[in-house]
Amino acid sequence: MLNLSVIRRLIGVALFVASGVAAAHPHVWIRFSARVQMQGTSVISIAQTWRFSEGFPVQLVGIDTLPDNGPLDAKQTAIFREQAFSSLAGAQYFSHLFVDGEAQRLGDPAGFRVSVDHGKLVYTFTLALKKPVDVSAHKVSLGIWDDSFFVDYEPDGANAVTIEGHAVSSCTVKPFQDRAHPIFNGIVVPQATAISC
Template sequence: MSFSRFISLLGRLAPLVGCVACSEVSAHPHVWIKYTARVEMQGTSISAIAETWRFSEGFPVQLAGIDSLPDNGTVDAKQTALFKKQAFSSLAGLQYFNHLFVDGEPQPFRDPTDFRVSVDHGKIVYTFTLKLAKPVQVTKHQVALGIWDDSYFVDYETEPAQTAVSIGGHAAAACTMKSFADRDHPIFGGFVIPQATAISC
């Protein structure tokens, strides 16, 4: 599957194809991303989520203007801009598949910053930071973070031998995290229960 076709299906935003709506196509994931997320905190407040997405092996890239990529290393600035324009910014309406809930209410994010693309042994890797529209106070609130695609076209998995979600920045020592099955937000029509992380301080 070409990268441009993936984006058309993935975001339900590009006008090229509409197969995501077809049950035969959307019946299971077609793109796999291993991710890590670092919750940036100041004391007991969350200010941003810093993420790494590592696409599955064999995931091809066919973007206009990109003829070749390195086997390993950082993609140059021109190619990074093409990735952002053609295969990343269209996910803004989906908040880049990030779901941060405070007492059950979804929290908005600003536009991503520090977007970078690299290749690690032939696999495409995105890194970026999503700042919250305003900092979230964790104390005395129920706070949970999940990264998933509601359509289940993209499957988000944790990086092997790593903690998928961690605390960064200058968090208070009392802040902790715990993974759980988020049964309040089932995806793919209720057939799949996504994993999320509860954050408490």
């Protein structure tokens, strides 16, 4: 089991975001992967994994021990959801889906789970689209970033965004620098992924 000092180094993104503190550099670092769930040429949901860095304080009331590795139990998961995840709804869970340049609203997260992997906290969850989007008829891109740059999202490897489900074989994902949506007052250009069929 992890002791309280280690727990304090694990993450509570919402606590930082809610503080409204502006800074010149990130204070939370996350490596993400996203699985674009498709049916034919339509995107229906985005399944995500966030792997947090170590070494920064967190204060989560009601949790005194976490496993060294493996999933948290239902009670601990509920505490994380309430205190360090649900408040991210207003920021769309930092998930930006653009269709023909227009930002899309995503549905509520489903399947939220928390685990510890070699001392690092990991969130997994799925965001359904309000309505499926046919990428063969529209220009579609996905980006995961914090506009304030307080939280730094980096792709977890070269193939951080993939296609899953029942997509037609012509569907692809391609990373690009999204110069149309700079963040941190225009200083930082985030990476996004074009989805096409």
